[in-house]
Amino acid sequence: MANLSDMRPVYVIGVGMHPYQFASDTLYIDMGLTAVRGALEDAGIAFPEVESAYIGCTGIGMAAGRIMFNHLGSTGLACTQVENASASGSSAFQMAVLEVAAGRRDVSLAVGVDKTGDQLRAVQKEKVSRLSDTATIPLVKYALMAEHLKKEKGLSAEDLAMVAAKNHTNASKNPNAQFRKPRTVEQVLASTLVAGTTTSLMCCPRGEGAAAAIVASEDAIRRLGILGGKPIRVTASVLQSETPQVGREIPSVTLAQRVAEMAYDEAGIKATDLDCVELHDAFAIEEILYTETFGLAPKGAGQHFLRDGGSAIGGRCCVNSSGGLIGQGHPLGPTGLGQVHELTRQLRGENGERQQPGARIGMAHMIGLGSISIAHILTKD
Structure with missing residues (x-):
């Protein structure tokens, strides 16, 4: 099994966030784009440089990412939606990292965004009896x-x-x-x-918000002129x-x-x-x-x-x-x-x-x- 150490190096070159908050009328698109634009600004690159994107969410519905990215322009980037419960954003990040590490892309974006939604678990749709309430x-x-x-x-x-x-x-x-x-x-x-x-x-609150990270290869870092102290290796x-x-x-x-x-x-x-x-x-x-x-x-x-x-x-x-x-x-x-x-x-x-x-x-x-x-x-x- 290949480890990251066996593949080409991957670096975080930009991060951004929309503050987490209690449920509101804020559109998920506004929150997601705030995080993405923050990550682009932090990296010092333009959106067309991003070659693929992974969107982690649980409560928004189908095609959340593609609809959101329309507001940044239709650049043809590969776009994949990821759901893995509380680890959806973490999993989106892993997929972006592995794609760059494998040499499939040079610059990839991971963004997590969520509204509360109905939060129905798959098991609740399968008529599986609970062990208890x-x-x-x-x-x-x-x-x-x-x-x-x-x-x-x-x-x-x-x-x-x-x-x-x-x-x-x-x-x-x-x-x-x-x-x-x-x-x-x-x-x-x-x-x-x-x-x-x-x-x-002693318990976490539920709410909404967004966060994003852009990862890139060493070749992309040189080509894009990313400053030496900014990239952080995964x-x-x-x-x-x-x-x-x-x-x-x-x-x-x-x-x-x-x-x-x-x-x-x-x-x-x-x-x-x-x-x-x-x-x-x-x-x-x-x-x-x-x-x-x-x-x-x-x-x-x-x-x-x-x-x-x-x-x-x-x-x-x-x-x-x-x-x-x-x-x-x-x-x-x-x-x-x-x-x-x-x-x-x-x-x-x-x-x-x-x-x-x-x-x-x-x-x-x-x-x-x-x-x-x-x-x-x-x-x-």
Whole structure:
């Protein structure tokens, strides 16, 4: 099986976003084009230079991308729509990267854009009976997981609140975030209980928005005159789905670990080489679990890594400097590309108040319904 390291190098040359927001009358075309135009401006190229485009979305409907791109001109670009639940934008990015790495294109665009839509899952259209009214609700799954881990590893409600307070505070400094108000641990704990001891501020909001990234080959970078410090190399991109549960393991966590380890191997790095990580924190418990799963903290010590400031901006490896899904938001289609946007700016040293000092290697990680897990590693050459 070929790795990215076996193919020609691929670089992110431009990123753009439309701020995430609660449901509104804003047209998806307006949001998507804001992100695309931002990425084009960031790269310093014109739309006709883009040879292919992948559009990640879940709630808009058929042919979303082609209709949107009509407003930029009919250039004949190859256009593919991608749906992979919460990982739709991440998957669109992977497809753009692999197309350039394989030599099929020199410049490719990945854009994620979403409105709330009906969000019907395929299984709901197949008359498959539910195991229970709550069996497929992620909130219930992760709330139960939090209660179990409190007993098993000494987690406290304050630990979960610390995750949320950190990410809300990071988001308050992010002009693209859906939530822009700093929160304290006390405020998180005092917010509405939604399941068990999980409160509303420990959960990500749903909304809408857009994010985009343009990737290119070295040949295109030279031809287009892209500035030397701007391109950020994509050194790994790995996607896998769940395998059957064994014993008491949590399949989505085991899957995330497998994907992270495959990404490290593909990029030729270790977990300790990571300077910043944007990870799937739809619920606060996930960040603690994944910091252990990814090897940022020893097993059973995720809460200590958090308490000691290891995941803070300026810590050993900053986690969710964007605010994560909890603070920046989770509009599904764009979410994974919003992570790429954040890491690209981090590795360029352009992240302002949220800058991780000396950042050179970052990982973006998403979980998608099914479950699937996807990870990309970006590196400053």
